[in-house]
Amino acid sequence: MKQANERQKLLQTLITVAASRPLNQAELAKLNELSTTGGFDATVGIRYTHLSAGEARAVIQVGPQHHQPWGVANGGVYCSLAESVASLAGVVAAGGPVMGINNNTNFISAVSTGAVEAVARPIQLGRRTQVWEVTMSQDGELKAKTTLRTMVG
Template identity: 30%
Template sequence: MTIPAAEPKSLFRPTTLAALNAMSKDTAMEPLGIAFTEIGPDYLRATMPVDARTWQPYGLLHGGASVLLAETLGSMSGMLCIGENEICVGIEINANHVRGVRDGVVTGTARPLHVGGRTQVWEIRIEDERGRLVCISRITLAVVPRA
C-alpha cells in the first residue's frame, strides 16, 4: 500500500487570488496590469504586461516597473505571513536588471529568505515568457503594528 505524500504546510495564511487581486484596485498595480496568478506553499506569483504602460523610452521594460512588481510581490507575501493587527512595510529593496524585454508578459515569483517576527527578507525572480531571468530583486520588510 502506498501512503500519499502529505501536502506541504503553507507559509501563508489562507487567502485567494481573487482577494489579492481585489486589493490592487485603485493602487499603482492596477494601471500597470499586475495580476496575482498563483499561490504556493512558500511562494507568490504575479504577472505584468510589457507594453506602453511599462516601457522606458527605448521600448524596453522599465526597471522601475520591474521593481514595482518585485515590491508588490515581496510586500504581499510578507503580509500573508503576519497577524491581522500587523502590517509589512518595505525598508530596503535592490534589483539587478539582467535582460531586456520588449513585449509580452513577465512573471515574478517571491520566495522567503527570512521570515521573522520583526523583519522579513524576500527574493523575487522576474522572468520572461521563455523562463529567462530578467530581474533579480531582494526586499527587506519591517513588521510593525497596524495603526
C-alpha cells in the same frame, strides 16, 4: 467608508486563508478584483497567480505604458513588481502589515513586450524584519532578480 471597510475585511480574510493554504482560483480572482479597483497594482497591471505562506507569484503584461523612450521596460517596473509581490507575501507570513525598507534589484536583460512572472520566496522571516528573493522571468529566462527587506509593522 463602509465599502472600504468591506474591501479591507475581505482582503484580511484572503490573507488569513493564504497563511493556512494556497488560495484557489476563485480566491485569487477576488484578490485580483480588489487589486484592480484602484491603487498601484491596478495602475501598473499586476495580476496575482499564487499566494500561500511560502510563496507568492504575479504576472505583469509589459507594454508601451511601461517603456523607457527606447522601447524597453523601465527598471522601475521590475522594482515595483518585486515590491508588490514580496510585500503581499510578507503580509501573509507576518499576519499583518509590512513595509519595504530596502529594494535591491539587478536587471539581467531587457523586455519590451509580453508577460513577466515574478516569484517571491522568503530568505529570512523574523519577528521584526523579513528578507525576500524575487525572480522575474519571461518564458523561463531570468530578466531581473530582487532582494527585498521588509519591516514588520
